[in-house]
Amino acid sequence: DAEITQSPRHKITETGRQVTLACHQTWNHNNMFWYRQDLGHGLRLIHYSYGVHDTNKGEVSDGYSVSRSNTEDLPLTLESAASSQTSVYFCASSGPPGTGAPQNTEAFFGQGTRLTVV
């Protein structure tokens, strides 16, 4: 079955370290997204991509970066981790395969990565 997987599920890192969270989907979706979930804020969009080599900033992109070198993966990098980036991170994907156009069909979410920055 097609799926979307995130790794690691839990991560503890120190302030100032670079951290990369992985996201891999097997639906061949063009669209991929990264969100963070915080108490009192719901789900906030960090970065998103509508296809290979395409990346866009979301609502809370400062301190984060993404790259899309293939259809299946959208890794999220925290350049220099800060305590304010302690959160639960969700990756999602959507859209029919191979169209190259953004389509807002329902997005499928991964199980999340709980990141703690100490």
Add this chain to the structure above:
Amino acid sequence: DQQVKQNSPSLSVQEGRISILNCDYTNSMFDYFLWYKKYPAEGPTFLISISSIKDKNEDGRFTVFLNKSAKHLSLHIVPSQPGDSAVYFCAAGGDQAGTALIFGKGTTLSVSS
């Protein structure tokens, strides 16, 4: 500024009764709306959606109503069941390039038996 607002952080309902969750949006460019359900320690799962060309969409016990003039949508769950207890997120998006799903803060629904 919040583009998608869920003003009720929580809602408690008895089993068998109707649950009504509300959502307001400010961006008139949104033309596709979705509801997601989230259990603790899991990712959000898609529940139901509605396009801006419709005012109602029904799927089993779940119905979403859209009032474009008021920029308001609601999710009705009838009858409510204890297994419906979860956080419900309203999300909105559009067809234009450069948009992605924007979520509200969520409403925690508790259904008691």
